[in-house]
Amino acid sequence: MTKIGIILGSTRPGRNGEAVARWVHEVASQRTDAEFEIVDVLDYKLPVLDEAYPASLGNYTQPHTQAWAQKIASFDGYIIVTPEYNRSVPGALKNAIDFLYAEWNNKAVGFVAYGSLGGGRAVEHLRGIAGELQMADVRSQVALSLFTDFENFSVFKPADIQRETLVTTLDQVVAWSKALAPLRAS
Template sequence: MTKIGIIVGSTRPGRNAEAVARWVYESAAQRTDAEFEIVDLLDYKLPLLDEATPAGYGNYSQPHTKAWAEKIASLDGFVIVTGEYNRSMPAALKNAIDFVYAEWNNKAVGFVSYGSAGGARAVEHLRGIAGEMQLADVRSQVTLSLFTDFENFAAFKPADSHREALVTTLDQVVAWSKALAPLRAS
């Protein structure tokens, strides 16, 4: 069965990413074409990148890096939930991506973002990074507004109109994850 990780891309206290990731998971869990799980960056306690050699060598020395690498390697694709911080992604998310390399390769990734501009600028940065990590980013994405999809910028109450974009994003992530399976096997 194809395994998709829903990455909670923020570690900030009071973060909105956790509620958004739960919303994604609740929709995804109703599907039968893949298994989905929430992968919370908080659970991995990744410090600012502390490996002596670049991730491309795969020579991980730290226990937290090995645990993170094992989790990312166990998945066939990803949905990254990210806020937009100062026109980009949260630093914790970029740090987590940079910790490993081969474990990301030949997998699909989709994005669910939120922010004053729907998190679109964070996703644009992530798309460039995805190419470098040999991740196939899908076209569809979900962009949530802090002004209309969150009450008082905190309580997540997505408009019903986002459900269709989420379904399309999940469809594309699952389809591309399956299509890339032969590359991961070689």
């Protein structure tokens, strides 16, 4: 069975991402073509990158890096849930991504973002990062507005159209994850 990790990329206290990730998981769990699991970056307590060697060498020496690598390697693709902070991705998410290399390779990735402009600028940065990590980013993305998909900027109430967009994003991530399987096997 294809396994997709739903990566919750914000570690901020009071973050909106938890509700968004749960919504993604709830919608995704109704599918029968893949298994889905929320992976919360906060749970891994990753310090600022503290590995002596570049991630591309795969010489991970820290126990937290090894645990993170094992979890990320267990998936065939990802949905990254991210806020937009200062026109980009949260530092904790970028740091978590930078810890690893081969574990990301030849896997599909889709994005569910939120912010004042729907998180689009964070997604554009993530697309460039994904390319460097040999990930296939899908076209469809969910762009949640703090003005229209959240009540008082904090209570998540997505518009109906967002569910349709999420389903399309999930369709693409699952299909591409399956299509990339031969590359992961070699």
